[in-house]
Structures are given as C-alpha cells and as structure tokens.
Amino acid sequence: MRIVQKPFGEINGQNVDAYTLINDQNIEITCLNYGCVITKIVTPNRDGNYENIVLGFNNMEDYEKHSPYFGAVVGRVSGRIKGGQFELDGQSFELEMNDNGNHLHGGSKGFSHVLWDAVILKNEKEVGIQFSYTSPDGEEGYPGTVQVTITYLLNNDNEFLIHYQANSDKTTLLNLTNHTYFNLSGDLKRDALHHVLKIDSNQFVELNEQLLPTGELLDVTDTVFDFREGREIEEGVISNHPQNQLVGQGYDHSFLLNSHHNGEITMWDEESGRKLVVETDEVSVVLYTGNQLQEDLPVYGVKSKKYLGLCLETQGLPDAIHHPHFPSYVLEKDQLFSSLTKYTFLVD
Structure with missing residues (x-):
C-alpha cells in the first residue's frame, strides 16, 4: 500500500495538494x-479494467467556480435550514441564506x-x-469554535472508511456528510439511471416546495421509494409520484435507515459488474440523483448532464x-x- 502526493493547484495563493491512496489490489x-x-475512485469492473467511478474535475479552477459539491465534505450542517435561522438555548442565530431564502450545506464557504x-x-x-480544520466561533453564523477531524482510510479489503470527529x-x-457523486459504469461511459439501488429503509422524509421537510415521515410501501428489495434509479425519474416530480424528476430525499453497519445500502451496475x-452509524442517507446537475460542465472529458452521478449522503435528518x-x-x-461511514468496493 502506498500514498502519492502531488500539487493540484492554488486557491487564494495557497497550495492545494492531491493525495492518492493505493492498496495492494x-x-x-x-x-x-x-x-x-x-x-x-478507481476500481475494476468484472473484466479487470480499472476505471474512475466518481464525478470530478481535472483542475482547481473548476472546483472553485463550478462544483456542485463534487466529492466534498459538507458542514457545519449538510442540507437545508429553514429561513437561515434557528434557536439554541434560548438564543437566536442567523445564517447565510444561500438557497432561495434558506441556508444550504453550511453556507457559501462552509467546510467544502x-x-x-x-x-x-x-x-x-x-x-x-x-484532515483537520478549526471553524471559528461565528463562522457562517454558527456558535462555537469547532475542532473537526476527518480521516480517510483505505485497506486491503477494498474498504474505504470516513471517520468524522x-x-x-x-x-x-x-x-x-460526504457529497461524492458515484457512477459505477466506469469513466462515465453511461449515466446512472440503470444503477440498481437497495436501501434498508421503511420511511423517507416528505419535502415541501422549498425542498424542506414537512415533518412527515412517509411509508415507502407500494411506492418507487421502496428500495428494500432493490430497484433501478430510472423508476423514480419517470415516476409521477408527487415527491419525485417536486425535486425535478428523481430523488433528493432522506431515507431513515433500519440498520447500521449491516450492508444497509447497496448499489450495483449490471453491465460493469461493480458493486x-x-x-454507517448515521440515522439516514440522502439519495440525490443529480436532477439539478448543470449541463455541459467538463467532468473528466465528459459533459455533465442530469443523472450522470448520484449521491449517497450518510447524515442526520435535514432541518432537524x-x-x-x-x-x-x-x-x-x-x-x-x-x-463512521464505510464504503466497500466489490465486483460481481
């Protein structure tokens, strides 16, 4: 196993480095x-061809100007906070409203x-x-100086662990959460519509027109939100379910997990054989199917489009x-x- 460190670019006059973790496989x-x-993330298909399975950019400028949180850690609070405000211990706090009058993903700066x-x-x-970062008291409007440590680990069992502290x-x-967009076809040869996803979840969070929780947890039974036996992503994209239509034909929803560290989320691509x-320890996973992805961004030589990748964001429920x-x-x-969230890369 080894690590390769290389310069990637600059931001505000400071160097940005790329670190490549490589295991014995x-x-x-x-x-x-x-x-x-x-x-x-480079993994083999069933024929042994090693290809990239996530969305990203080749240069720092594109990450700075265009990235829809490709691969980033999101915080202090992932998801939306209604009205960019909250009360805590009898005190009111005002946050940046960077999403149609609401606060999204920790603000325009945030941890990402x-x-x-x-x-x-x-x-x-x-x-x-x-990785470590100190978020000062009042950053983006949040109280408290927060010391954050995030550890990425790759082992020879083809497990990738993210430990948040x-x-x-x-x-x-x-x-x-981590906001990686996955596409198991390899080097973005196809979109993610025919990926099959299985989630051990009986309930998902209902959203309103602002994509904020209504507070209701809806039963997945007999809907395209039932992933307990596995289903293709495309079923939700072509669905006439009001919740699929609300988010731009697809998914952008939190699923309450029934189990933890027990294979609770599995996704596979039949053609490549990748799984x-x-x-995770987290109470839920947000499934986002790239419904709002900007067209024509230069994603590793491929022009971005809706459904080119999908996110599986392990986290707490939104706007809790x-x-x-x-x-x-x-x-x-x-x-x-x-x-702790663990990602295991397999081939069928």
Missing part, C-alpha cells in the same frame, strides 16, 4: 486538502470550500489522510433543528461527535 482514491474533496491541514497515515493494514467550546449544530456497499421529533444534531459543549 490497485484500488485508488484521490482526495484534496481543499474541502476534503474526493476527486477520483476551505483548506484543511493534512497528515499522511500509513501502517501495515491501511493508508490514509487525516468534532468537538465545540459552545453548544452548536453539526451534521456532516458498492455503504454502511426545526423538527423536535427528528433525531437531534445538536452538538453540546465539549461533547465529542464521532461518526
């Missing part, structure tokens, strides 16, 4: 110290648009990068601060936040 994962962005400190990790069992000197909100298993019956993502003062 030649699985490769490349990430940046900018936003902890995962730029490439900053440089992180990076330390290379290597032992006999795994290679990785430990954080603590704050004041009670605050924290809901972290991805996602397991305004829905007391949702699991809380309040981080208490001096409390340690810790969460």
Whole structure:
C-alpha cells in the first residue's frame, strides 16, 4: 500500500495538494486538502479494467467556480435550514441564506470550500489522510469554535472508511456528510439511471416546495421509494409520484435507515459488474440523483448532464433543528461527535 502526493493547484495563493491512496489490489482514491474533496475512485469492473467511478474535475479552477459539491465534505450542517435561522438555548442565530431564502450545506464557504491541514497515515493494514480544520466561533453564523477531524482510510479489503470527529467550546449544530457523486459504469461511459439501488429503509422524509421537510415521515410501501428489495434509479425519474416530480424528476430525499453497519445500502451496475456497499452509524442517507446537475460542465472529458452521478449522503435528518421529533444534531459543549461511514468496493 502506498500514498502519492502531488500539487493540484492554488486557491487564494495557497497550495492545494492531491493525495492518492493505493492498496495492494490497485484500488485508488484521490482526495484534496481543499474541502476534503474526493476527486477520483478507481476500481475494476468484472473484466479487470480499472476505471474512475466518481464525478470530478481535472483542475482547481473548476472546483472553485463550478462544483456542485463534487466529492466534498459538507458542514457545519449538510442540507437545508429553514429561513437561515434557528434557536439554541434560548438564543437566536442567523445564517447565510444561500438557497432561495434558506441556508444550504453550511453556507457559501462552509467546510467544502476551505483548506484543511493534512497528515499522511500509513501502517501495515491501511493508508490514509487525516484532515483537520478549526471553524471559528461565528463562522457562517454558527456558535462555537469547532475542532473537526476527518480521516480517510483505505485497506486491503477494498474498504474505504470516513471517520468524522468534532468537538465545540459552545453548544452548536453539526451534521456532516460526504457529497461524492458515484457512477459505477466506469469513466462515465453511461449515466446512472440503470444503477440498481437497495436501501434498508421503511420511511423517507416528505419535502415541501422549498425542498424542506414537512415533518412527515412517509411509508415507502407500494411506492418507487421502496428500495428494500432493490430497484433501478430510472423508476423514480419517470415516476409521477408527487415527491419525485417536486425535486425535478428523481430523488433528493432522506431515507431513515433500519440498520447500521449491516450492508444497509447497496448499489450495483449490471453491465460493469461493480458493486458498492455503504454502511454507517448515521440515522439516514440522502439519495440525490443529480436532477439539478448543470449541463455541459467538463467532468473528466465528459459533459455533465442530469443523472450522470448520484449521491449517497450518510447524515442526520435535514432541518432537524426545526423538527423536535427528528433525531437531534445538536452538538453540546465539549461533547465529542464521532461518526463512521464505510464504503466497500466489490465486483460481481
């Protein structure tokens, strides 16, 4: 196993480096110290051809100007916060409203648009990068100075682990995720519409016209939101279900997970034979099928389009601060936040 470090570009006069983690099966994962962005994941298909299975850019300028959070860590709070405001311990806080009057993905800066400190990790069992960032009190309007550590690890079982850790000197909100867009066809040969997805979930979060939770958890039974036995993504894209239509013909929904670290999320591409298993501590996964992807962005020599990739964002339920019956993502003062998501790359 080894790690290759190379210059990738600059932002605000500071160097951005790319780190490629390589295991003994030649699985490769490349990430940046900018936003902890995962730029490439290279895995074999059933014929042994190694190809990239995520969306990204070849240069720093495109990430800075065009990226719809490709591969980035999102925070302090992923998803939307209604009205860009919340109350905590009797005090009101105002956040940037960067999404039609609401706060999205931690604001226009957030964790996804900053440089992180990076330390290379290597032992006999795994290679990785430990990223760290200090978010000062008041950044993007949030209370508390938050120390965040995010560790990427790749082992020889073809498992990629993301370990999120954080603590704050004041009670605050924290809901972290990784926003990688997957496409298992390899080198973006096809869109993701015929990927088959299986999620161990009985309920999903109903959204309103602003893509905010109504507070209702809907039963997936007898709908295209039932992924318990697996279904093609295209079924939701062509569906006349009001929730599919609301988000631009597809999915942009949180699914409440029934189980954890038990193969609860599995996606595969029949043609390539690639399979991805996602397991997590988090209460839910947001399935986003790229319904709003901008057309014609230069994504590794392919022009971007709707459904070119899809996200499986493990996280807390969206806007939980305004829905007391949702699991809380309040981080208490001096409390340690810790969460683990594991991605396993397989071939059928």
